[in-house]
Amino acid sequence: MTVLIKGVRLYGEGDPVDVRIADGQIAEIGPGIGSEDAEVIEAAGQIMLPGFVDLHTHLREPGREYAEDIETGSAAAALGGYTAVFAMANTDPVADSPVVTDHVWRRGQQVGLVDVHPVGAVTVGLEGKQLTEMGLMAAGAGQVRMFSDDGICVHDPLIMRRALEYASGLGVLIAQHAEEPRLTVGAVAHEGPNAAKLGLAGWPRSAEESIVARDAILARDARARVHICHASTAGTVELLKWAKAQGILITAEVTPHHLLLDDGRLSSYDGRNRVNPPLREASDVQALRQALADGVIDCVATDHAPHAEQEKCCEFANARPGMLGLQTALSVIVATMVAPGLLSWRDVARVMSEAPAAIVGLPDQGRPLEVGEPANLTVVDPDATWTVTGSKLASRSDNTPFESMELPATVTLTMLRGKVTAREGRSPAGRSEATRGSATA
Ligand code: DOR
Ligand code: ZN
Numbered sequence: 088m089t090v091l092i093k094g095v096r097l098y099g100e101g102d103p104v105d106v107r108i109a110d111g112q113i114a115e116i117g118p119g120i121g122s123e124d125a126e127v128i129e130a131a132g133q134i135m136l137p138g139f140v141d142l143h144t145h146l147r148e149p150g151r152e153y154a155e156d157i158e159t160g161s162a163a164a165a166l167g168g169y170t171a172v173f174a175m176a177n178t179d180p181v182a183d184s185p186v187v188t189d190h191v192w193r194r195g196q197q198v199g200l201v202d203v204h205p206v207g208a209v210t211v212g213l214e215g216k217q218l219t220e221m222g223l224m225a226a227g228a229g230q231v232r233m234f235s236d237d238g239i240c241v242h243d244p245l246i247m248r249r250a251l252e253y254a255s256g257l258g259v260l261i262a263q264h265a266e267e268p269r270l271t272v273g274a275v276a277h278e279g280p281n282a283a284k285l286g287l288a289g290w291p292r293s294a295e296e297s298i299v300a301r302d303a304i305l306a307r308d309a310r311a312r313v314h315i316c317h318a319s320t321a322g323t324v325e326l327l328k329w330a331k332a333q334g335i336l337i338t339a340e341v342t343p344h345h346l347l348l349d350d351g352r353l354s355s356y357d358g359r360n361r362v363n364p365p366l367r368e369a370s371d372v373q374a375l376r377q378a379l380a381d382g383v384i385d386c387v388a389t390d391h392a393p394h395a396e397q398e399k400c401c402e403f404a405n406a407r408p409g410m411l412g413l414q415t416a417l418s419v420i421v422a423t424m425v426a427p428g429l430l431s432w433r434d435v436a437r438v439m440s441e442a443p444a445a446i447v448g449l450p451d452q453g454r455p456l457e458v459g460e461p462a463n464l465t466v467v468d469p470d471a472t473w474t475v476t477g478s479k480l481a482s483r484s485d486n487t488p489f490e491s492m493e494l495p496a497t498v499t500l501t502m503l504r505g506k507v508t509a510r511e512g513r514s515p516a517g518r519s520e521a522t523r524g525s526a527t528a
Contacts, residue, residue, distance in 0.1 A: 089114075090507070091122050092500070094131035095466060097456045099432030106135065108462045111505035116458055128510075130466050133499060136436045138170025138463035140443040140452050142233070142262070142340055143316055143388035144413065146172075146203065148194065149187065150179025154484050155393035157191065161200040162481035162515075163391070163413040165508035168465035168498040169201050171444070171452045172391075172413070176208040177238040183208035183219045185227035192229035200508045200515065204447070207231040209250050209261060213239050218250055225259055232447050235262035237316055238363075240298060242268050248305050255311035260447060262314040263302050265323075266364065270294035275404045277350045277365040285353055287403065290365050292320040299323050303330035303337050314446060315339040317390050319364040321374035327383050338446050340388035341375050343419035344410050344488055348372075352488075358399040358406025359488050362392070379438060380429040386442040389416050393484035411487045414480050417467065418494035426495060432469070466500035473497055481514060 090108040097104065097116070107115040107125065146160035157174070164172045174191050176182035182191060188205035195203025207224040211217045213236045224231040234254060241247045241263060254261045271294045276282040278289025299315055303326060306313040318324065318339045330337045344362065349369045352360045360366060378384040392409025399406050420439065424430040430438065444453025454460045474493050477485030501509040508514060 089125040090128060090505070091120060091125035092128045092130050092135070092466065094129065095133050095135040097135050098436055099134040099469070103131065108502065108505045111462055113456065113458050113460050113462050116456070128500060130499065132468070132470065134432055134467045134469055135456060136168070136432070136465050136467060137440040137453050137456060138465050138501060138503065139168045139417070139439040140449065141169050141172040141389050141391070141413065142314070142386065142443045142447065143237070144172040144174055144391045145177065145393065145409065146174040147393060148178065149190065154395045154398070155482055157194045157203055158198045159481060159483045160391070160393070160413070161195060161198045161203060163411075165200040165501045165503070165514045166481055166498060166512065167413040167415070168417050168467065168501050169413060170463040170465070170501065170503045171202040171204060171449060173204045173206050173233055173447070175237045176206045176235060177213060181208050181212050182206065183211050185223050185229065188224045188229035188231050189227045199503070199506070201503060204233070205229040205231055206237070206262070207234045209234045209236045209241050210246060215239065215241060215243055215246060218246065218253060221253060221259060222257055225257055231259065233260045233262055235264065235316065237262065237264040240264050240266040240268060242298070244301060244305065247302060248309065251305055251309040251311035251313060255309055260312055260314055262316050263298065264316050265295045265298035265302065267294045267297050270297070275361060275365070276353055277367050279350060279368055281350045281353050285356070287353065292322050292367070295320055295364055296322040296326060299326045303335050306337060307333065307335045310336070312336040312338070317342050317345065317364055317388070318375065318384055319345050319367050319371065321371050324374045324378040324383055327378070331383065338385045340386050341379055341384045342388060342390045343412055343416045343423070345375055346372065346379070346423040347419050348488060356403045358401060358403055359410065359486050359490070361403060361406045361408050362410050363408040376423060376429055379424065385446060386438050387416060387420055388443065389413055393482050394486050395484055399486045409486070411477070411480060411482050411484065413482070415475060415487060415489050415494065417498060418473070418496050419489070421469070421496040422494055462502050462505040464502050465498055468497050468499050469495070471497040
């Protein structure tokens with residue numbers, strides 16, 4: 088089937104063009120392409136970007152399908168403009184063998200809305216004691232290329248050292264949830280004046296920064312690559328600068344919620360604001376924005392973490408940490424980075440697609456918008472606004488921290504290998520025929 092997308096600006100630059108998609112590829116780009124036999128999508132005033140790649144998603148399958156599964160999570164991803172996501176290993180059972188990682192890959196392909204790449208666990212059962220058979224998972228159907236105990240830190244330095252050495256030999260990536268667990272016992276919020284006033288046990292910045300520093304040094308000596316999940320503090324930014332200046336092979340991601348929200352929100356005691364690492368202070372938010380603009384932080388990753396209502400609507404300290412992110416990511420990046428002039432649309436393509444694809448070495452994602460390239464792409468209306476309503480998102484859970492916020496920009500079309508996976512807020516799968524709230528053009 089041929090699709091003709093009319094009047095888009097590639098990367099938000101230059102004159103509007105038409106883009107013809109045939110046989111899963113970009114077949115033609117230019118002004119005034121004829122529409123014989125093609126399904127025509129009018130996209131005047133809109134921007135085409137390569138499909139987004141999320142290195143950090145929790146899809147909860149297997150084990151907690153009441154909160155999310157691969158089908159509902161894939162719908163949320165497609166609606167958010169994603170064509171590939173990495174599903175974290177903290178499932179039940181844990182994704183620590185090819186039995187689980189192969190299932191995740193195959194189920195994602197069956198659903199067919201987004202490539203769901205399984206992340207393998209670094210240690211058996213996420214227990215931090217024994218390395219998994221990374222080689223078997225890498226060689227399995229899921230072709231695992233990233234390993235992480237995310238949710239938990241690989242805190243034993245000897246285990247982390249061995250993991251980096253082993254991963255380096257296999258050509259795979261270790262992604263670290265940087266949290267020194269001895270410094271976060273009982274912690275539910277950022278350690279600072281706000282948590283102190285509210286009587287919430289604090290999670291100091293040093294819990295993150297001490298592990299980032301340690302792992303940078305371990306990676307240096309192992310000549311291995313290490314990726315830092317959800318960087319959240321100004322100090323982590325300084326450490327990344329230092330490590331990169333030394334030539335250490337370190338990369339890092341930041342979440343949309345850490346770019347928009349700070350711990351001033353905690354006073355409501357609303358469990359939707361609980362997340363690991365916690366929302367930090369406004370000064371951290373500023374440092375993270377600047378680091379993403381400067382390339383010190385390489386990419387955006389959502390840490391999409393669905394939880395059921397009963398797991399969030401309870402005492403703050405008992406609420407499970409985590410926030411939905413897939414369907415709101417682009418809009419939050421536009422609000423925090425594009426609108427203030429910190430990133431151009433060209434840069435959005437870099438931090439949401441090209442850089443994450445390069446970090447994990449995905450050959451068919453984050454590709455240039457050129458003839459002959461695979462049609463993994465997203466079209467964005469930069470002038471639309473919408474109001475976030477958790478119950479209307481495609482996820483099985485509602486736990487967005489952006490409830491009732493009006494955000495800029497909507498995803499109007501997502502294509503995976505030339506197939507439409509989301510259009511005008513609708514996707515072929517998901518909890519409902521999800522709509523994008525009150526999207527207005
Ligand atoms: O807030 C979080 N939720 N942080 C994590 O590291 C794990 C995640 C989850 O699995 O819910
Ligand atoms: Zn994490």
